[in-house]
Amino acid sequence: MEEQLKGLQEEAILKAAAAQDLKELNDVRVAYLGKKGPVTEVLKGMGKLSAEERPKMGALVNVVREAITKAIESKQASLESEAIQKQLAEESIDVTLPGRPVKLGGHHPLTRVTEEIEDLFIGMGYKVAEGPEVEQDYYNFEALNLPKGHPARDMQDTFYITPELLMRTHTSPVQVRTMLEHAGKGPVKIICPGKVYRRDSDDATHSHQFNQIEGLVVGENIRMSDLKGTLDAFAKKMFGEDREIRLRPSFFPFTEPSVEVDVSCMCGGKGCSICKGTGWIEVLGAGMVHPNVLEMAGFDSNVYSGFAFGMGQERIAMLKYGIDDIRHFYTNDLRFLKQFSVHE
Amino acid sequence: MFVSYKWLSQYVDIADQTPEELAEKITRAGIEVEGVEMPASEMKGIVVGYVQSREQHPNADKLSKCLVDVGEAEPVQIICGAKNVDAGQFVAVARTGAVLPGNFKIKRAKLRGEESNGMICSLSELGIESRLNPKEYAEGIFNFPNDVTPGEDALAALNRDDAILELSLTPNRSDALSMIGVAYEVAAILGRDVKLPEPKPAEAAEQASDAIRIHIDAPEDNPLYIARVVKNVKIGPSPLWMQTLLMNAGVRPHNNVVDITNYVLMEYGQPLHAFDLHRIETGEIVVRRAAEGEKFTTLDDAERTLSADQLVITNGQEPIALAGVMGGANSEVTDQTVNVLIESAYFNGQTVRTASKAHGLRSEASARFEKGVDPSRVQAACDRAAELMSELAEGTVLSGSVVAGEYAPEPKEVSVTLDRLNTRLGTSLTMENVEDIFSRLKFKTATNGDTITVTVPTRRGDITIPEDLTEEVARLYGYDHIPLTLPEGEALPGALSPYQLGRRIVRRYLEGAGFTQAVTYSLTSQKRATQFALEVREPVALAMPMSEERAYLRESLLPHLIEAAAYNNARQMGSVALYETGSVYLNEGDNVQPKEEERLAGIVTGLWQEHLWQGEKKAVDFFAVKGVIEGIAARLGLTDRLSFQKAAPEGFHPGRTAFVLLDGQPVGVIGQIHPSLTKEVDVKEAYLFELKLDVLLSVERPALSYTPIPRFPSISRDIALVVDSAVEAASLESIIKEAGGALLTNVHVFDVYEGERMEAGKKSVAFALTYMNPEKTLTDEEVTAVHEKVLAALKDKANADLRA
Numbered sequence A: 001m002e003e004q005l006k007g008l009q010e011e012a013i014l015k016a017a018a019a020q021d022l023k024e025l026n027d028v029r030v031a032y033l034g035k036k037g038p039v040t041e042v043l044k045g046m047g048k049l050s051a052e053e054r055p056k057m058g059a060l061v062n063v064v065r066e067a068i069t070k071a072i073e074s075k076q077a078s079l080e081s082e083a084i085q086k087q088l089a090e091e092s093i094d095v096t097l098p099g100r101p102v103k104l105g106g107h108h109p110l111t112r113v114t115e116e117i118e119d120l121f122i123g124m125g126y127k128v129a130e131g132p133e134v135e136q137d138y139y140n141f142e143a144l145n146l147p148k149g150h151p152a153r154d155m156q157d158t159f160y161i162t163p164e165l166l167m168r169t170h171t172s173p174v175q176v177r178t179m180l181e182h183a184g185k186g187p188v189k190i191i192c193p194g195k196v197y198r199r200d201s202d203d204a205t206h207s208h209q210f211n212q213i214e215g216l217v218v219g220e221n222i223r224m225s226d227l228k229g230t231l232d233a234f235a236k237k238m239f240g241e242d243r244e245i246r247l248r249p250s251f252f253p254f255t256e257p258s259v260e261v262d263v264s265c266m267c268g269g270k271g272c273s274i275c276k277g278t279g280w281i282e283v284l285g286a287g288m289v290h291p292n293v294l295e296m297a298g299f300d301s302n303v304y305s306g307f308a309f310g311m312g313q314e315r316i317a318m319l320k321y322g323i324d325d326i327r328h329f330y331t332n333d334l335r336f337l338k339q340f341s342v343h344e
Numbered sequence B: 001m002f003v004s005y006k007w008l009s010q011y012v013d014i015a016d017q018t019p020e021e022l023a024e025k026i027t028r029a030g031i032e033v034e035g036v037e038m039p040a041s042e043m044k045g046i047v048v049g050y051v052q053s054r055e056q057h058p059n060a061d062k063l064s065k066c067l068v069d070v071g072e073a074e075p076v077q078i079i080c081g082a083k084n085v086d087a088g089q090f091v092a093v094a095r096t097g098a099v100l101p102g103n104f105k106i107k108r109a110k111l112r113g114e115e116s117n118g119m120i121c122s123l124s125e126l127g128i129e130s131r132l133n134p135k136e137y138a139e140g141i142f143n144f145p146n147d148v149t150p151g152e153d154a155l156a157a158l159n160r161d162d163a164i165l166e167l168s169l170t171p172n173r174s175d176a177l178s179m180i181g182v183a184y185e186v187a188a189i190l191g192r193d194v195k196l197p198e199p200k201p202a203e204a205a206e207q208a209s210d211a212i213r214i215h216i217d218a219p220e221d222n223p224l225y226i227a228r229v230v231k232n233v234k235i236g237p238s239p240l241w242m243q244t245l246l247m248n249a250g251v252r253p254h255n256n257v258v259d260i261t262n263y264v265l266m267e268y269g270q271p272l273h274a275f276d277l278h279r280i281e282t283g284e285i286v287v288r289r290a291a292e293g294e295k296f297t298t299l300d301d302a303e304r305t306l307s308a309d310q311l312v313i314t315n316g317q318e319p320i321a322l323a324g325v326m327g328g329a330n331s332e333v334t335d336q337t338v339n340v341l342i343e344s345a346y347f348n349g350q351t352v353r354t355a356s357k358a359h360g361l362r363s364e365a366s367a368r369f370e371k372g373v374d375p376s377r378v379q380a381a382c383d384r385a386a387e388l389m390s391e392l393a394e395g396t397v398l399s400g401s402v403v404a405g406e407y408a409p410e411p412k413e414v415s416v417t418l419d420r421l422n423t424r425l426g427t428s429l430t431m432e433n434v435e436d437i438f439s440r441l442k443f444k445t446a447t448n449g450d451t452i453t454v455t456v457p458t459r460r461g462d463i464t465i466p467e468d469l470t471e472e473v474a475r476l477y478g479y480d481h482i483p484l485t486l487p488e489g490e491a492l493p494g495a496l497s498p499y500q501l502g503r504r505i506v507r508r509y510l511e512g513a514g515f516t517q518a519v520t521y522s523l524t525s526q527k528r529a530t531q532f533a534l535e536v537r538e539p540v541a542l543a544m545p546m547s548e549e550r551a552y553l554r555e556s557l558l559p560h561l562i563e564a565a566a567y568n569n570a571r572q573m574g575s576v577a578l579y580e581t582g583s584v585y586l587n588e589g590d591n592v593q594p595k596e597e598e599r600l601a602g603i604v605t606g607l608w609q610e611h612l613w614q615g616e617k618k619a620v621d622f623f624a625v626k627g628v629i630e631g632i633a634a635r636l637g638l639t640d641r642l643s644f645q646k647a648a649p650e651g652f653h654p655g656r657t658a659f660v661l662l663d664g665q666p667v668g669v670i671g672q673i674h675p676s677l678t679k680e681v682d683v684k685e686a687y688l689f690e691l692k693l694d695v696l697l698s699v700e701r702p703a704l705s706y707t708p709i710p711r712f713p714s715i716s717r718d719i720a721l722v723v724d725s726a727v728e729a730a731s732l733e734s735i736i737k738e739a740g741g742a743l744l745t746n747v748h749v750f751d752v753y754e755g756e757r758m759e760a761g762k763k764s765v766a767f768a769l770t771y772m773n774p775e776k777t778l779t780d781e782e783v784t785a786v787h788e789k790v791l792a793a794l795k796d797k798a799n800a801d802l803r804a
């Protein structure tokens, strides 16, 4: 009987090893370990054995059973592993092929610059004010200390619609309208982005339509030094922490004193083609709000003072991204626009 | 304004300042110096030469062979092509090895077999624009007057070794439109004195008032008119120093008398005019308004028709000058002129502006009158011109001036407190600092406690209010010295308005959906102004457009977006998805501001999806774009309020276009561009949309609140309906929703079929319906009961049968 069991064990292990797939292996399991299998048969025959031999034989049967089970399990594991390897090999792909494109648009560079500036000033407590592009002469000029016949009106050649209506030449009328809404009570702290228009022939550096962002702060003790500090903070955030600003006296009818504001060039003052060798780039016009403008907008100029500044998004985008022709902004060539869908 | 460094140094000591240093200081103090030109720096090797002999070049008709003394032992032979070259002339010679502007190097050369050792130069070859050359030398070489020596530096003799500062003046600083004005500015910057000329013409016994009488008929336009009479002038070229300084200042030399008036104009900023006295045979000057339609020939030989708002100088009978603008051909100083009348007057700026504009004549003189000249210099300038005519034109100055009118406005007094100055600037200046600045400006001051009162000279008409004084202090103190601070006081929270935030949300959504933002022009042609417009009105027109293409305000964003798509299509970019947000302008009547509505528009053409190596390629269609619009609605929480209604507006495909409705009101359009237009606009099948963004972003939206996730299972039922082809899916859907009631939680189309397996005129539309009760598990019986109601309603209202 012992002989018989050893023979079974050997036979079963050989068969298990020879199984080609899980089904054949299962057949081996059923054949040797099933209810009708030879091992069970051996167990059934144990009744004929003596009481001494019975436990001995029982132990032996268990050993044989375990050995066969182990052989089958090990074979099963290797068969399963082969199967999965085969599946993986079949499912393998070229991961370098292009992915299914998710269509991606992007901001126009002018919007990009506008939003960046808006967010920067919002962070400093400003609100964003907007207004009409077709304006009354009064809001665009007269309320800004530019009465009819003022020589400085030559500086801004204007698209008139009627003698009293025009395409706004700057976003300053929004400042006037906002101040009037405040009805003589400060503080006012706004930036005004928007499209403006001037009678210019379109070329590489001129555009009859362009964008501006102007800022206005009116309060009870607003100083020129506040303007300087604000613009210094702006320049550092917009162009880099190492940048500085420089104020040069200038003239605008709606501010007094008036200044042009230069930002130090990225060449670090060595001089380059962008700054034309000066180390400085003209970026903004600014000044202290003219008392006439405050008064016309209902503010007591003995109590209130303010500062205002203005800049052009086109110019800033051109400086920031190295764009050489202002007409690109309005041609909408996708080869141009797509370059601005990347986030820095 | 061109400022000659040499000329300027007559009035203020600038010897220790290089032209570049001076330019930088002037710029930083408030007058922008746009450039510093140093003509001699790009030239070398140019000397005075004396043409000893000239003969015809043996082999060339148009060339001369000259022997030129250049101050060396032997004269040199130079071949010259100028017609006016001749023996006995002093000329400018570029020697071999010389360099002319543009790095033009002069080499020894053989011209048609004859050796040439240099070049005889014209003024333009020496870098002086030909429009500034004296007429007689504009076409040929320049001749020096006789007071030069062969071999001496020709550039120095021509004042080409000068530095020319180009000042860009803001309209308020017309005080710097003169050498003396610039000298005051420079003196203030450097803290120095100004040396003014003190003209004292030597006068003859004869009284000017015996020679001329002056009458002003229009004192408003001309409050002051001063004349001097200079007799027996010898007309000829002015001295070389004057000619060259004038050219450096951008003024063309003519003859000594005219040059003197121009020189004094540049020096004092006071325009002068010289009349030939013999042409004023009446012995009187009458200043009056022109008669309407009066004819007058200006000295440029153009006949002008005058109007009554223009001022003329007359001889009592006919005009002899258009006041402040241009003299007349009838009284011009010519080579034959013997006696001269010098006019120095104060003309009203607005009057001069009206005339100069009307005739398109802008001159150095009119520009200064328009901005307002300094009334205190009218007499001095007249004296200065008379003095120079006596010195340089051998004229006899008659005794005294003839003065009509009176204009001597008192200098303005402006006060400011030190506290106001410091609080406006954010500085802590002392009264001494402030007084020092005004003394540098040569302004008289009086201090009373904290208040300083400044007497502003008439030359600085731009200073009228305390803020103007603040600016003078700030610019001379230096903006670099003003500290950096931030506004004090209550901190305001900055933020975008809900509307502005909504606009950003819509933009980001569209960009995520594959659209690139475009920005197009608001001005357009008459035709495009109304094309594709949701609401067509008479377009708003510019009064004076620059071109037909930019003459009207747009009523739709679509025409320019289509143009942008066509532009890209033409450059191998076949798939385009662009959007724009911007204003359209709707006419509200004459002199009323148009209604500006913010719109959102887009164009899509070409492929919507493209994934080539897996063979996926889907052209854009109506539903691709509709999906995007539905996405916007979903983002804004408007899904249930948006609907689409078939429409056929102008320019769109009538079968593939819908109005977009919000709460039943039209807010936009979506559709295919009409196939008959594609050729004209140069795009293929393209889908367009335009929405009233302002309406979408302004509607009241309920606040977001959480609905519990359902705890009970739902039951789905699919139905395929057979209906007439004309029945719209949306109408079936609303029948289903109405009949399904509260238990029906979702319904959507999952199949549409129309074709050979259907009866003609019929189509099949399949819906998936989802039933659910949030309170409990639905039984099959409950669902069936509702579902039967739905089917009955469909049969009843849309004659819809279940597909077999």
Ligand SMILES: [Zn+2]
Pocket: A265, A266, A267, A268, A269, A270, A271, A272, A273, A274, A275, A276, A277, A278, A279, A280
């Ligand atoms: Zn640089």
